[in-house]
Amino acid sequence: MINSPGHTRSTPGDIGNTPGDPNGTSPTEGLPPVVDRATFQSRLDELRIREKAHTRDGDEIAAERRRLPMVEVPAAAELIGPDGPVTLLDAFEGRSQLIAYYFMWHHDHSAADQCEGCTWCGGHVQELSYLHSRDISFAVLCQGPYEQSRRYRDFMGWQAPWYSAQPSVDTLLAGRQVGLFHLVCYVRDGDRVFETYWTTGRGAEVMEYSYALMDLTVHGRQESWQDVPAGWPQPWPIDGKLLSENGRPLSQWSRLAAGHSDDLDQSDRQRQNG
Incomplete structure (x- = not known):
């Protein structure tokens, strides 16, 4: 068993029997029936037809997305970066497009209490050279103060450009609920900036390849909302703690084990003591 506050997560040995299947045997609980290679390939070929149709549907939706109108936003909207105030236009880093992830922030809370979902998303976007090759920049616009949130970024070992959007978040997220995470796409025309999506x-699952890989496996995400055969493990309930273990976001544990400090106020104390 793996236990965390409020959870009891099952292991394969804890789950019930799977239903029988006339085309094969299922000698182990929580696993599909066993069939011969030809039968397996036949069923997979049937599924592949639907997978390809799903891919084509996604292509058509993306084509419609590219045909959406756009709305102008203030290019001079203030952000805070490592060297102080900058603008939204500066976050493009000279490229024509910008993808911005608006990171939630729990003010005056410890690293352990920061958003598990945003921590999950932030950890998935690391190598940016492929985006850069298509003239696209990526940046995290945190909705909290720069210095404290930058400490969190450093604790997590992330490399993506990081800004505080605190001075302009109400303007940049106009019409949306400030404080929630958002993934926003921009394009610029000279010194003018437009929101396109x-x-x-x-x-935001487009950022999260772990979910895409989980969806290829027999047990999927193991979350309670998913449609699975009877007896399949679903130890991760939809209760706001899908991505945490023992009281903090999952990916923080490896950082702590490697000796990285999760003290978000260290810079302030060092300045006061200096």
């Missing part, structure tokens, strides 16, 4: 919720 935004999403939140499961729309």
Whole structure:
């Protein structure tokens, strides 16, 4: 068993029997029936037809997305970066497009209490050279103060450009609920900036390759909302702690084990003591 506050997560040995299947045997609980290679390939070929149709549907939706109108936003909207105030236009780093992830921030809370979902998303976007090759920049616009949130970025070992959007977040997220995470796409025309798309919720799963890989496995995400055969493990309930273990976001544990400090106020104390 793996236990965390409020959870009891099952292991394969804890789950119930799977239903029988006339085309094979299922000698182990929580696993599909065993069939011969030809039968397996036949069923996979049937699924592949749907997978390809799903891919083509996604291509068509992306084509519609590229045909959306756009809305102008203040290019001079203030952000805070490592050298002080900058503008939204500066975050493009000279490229024509910008993808911005608006990172939630729990003010005056410890690293352990920071958003598990945003921590999950932030950890997935590391190598930016492929985006840069298509003239696209990526930046995290945190909704909290720069210095404290930058300490969190450093604790997590992330490399993506990091800014505080605190001075302008109400303007940049106009019409949306400030304080929630958002993924927003921008394009610039000279010194003018336009918003072309935004999403939140499961729309941000495009950042999260771990979920895409989990969806290829027999047990999937193991989350309680998923449609699975009877007896399949679903130890991760939808209760706001899908991505945490023992009281903090999962990916923080490896950083602590490697000796990295999660003290978000260290810089302030060092300055006061200096």
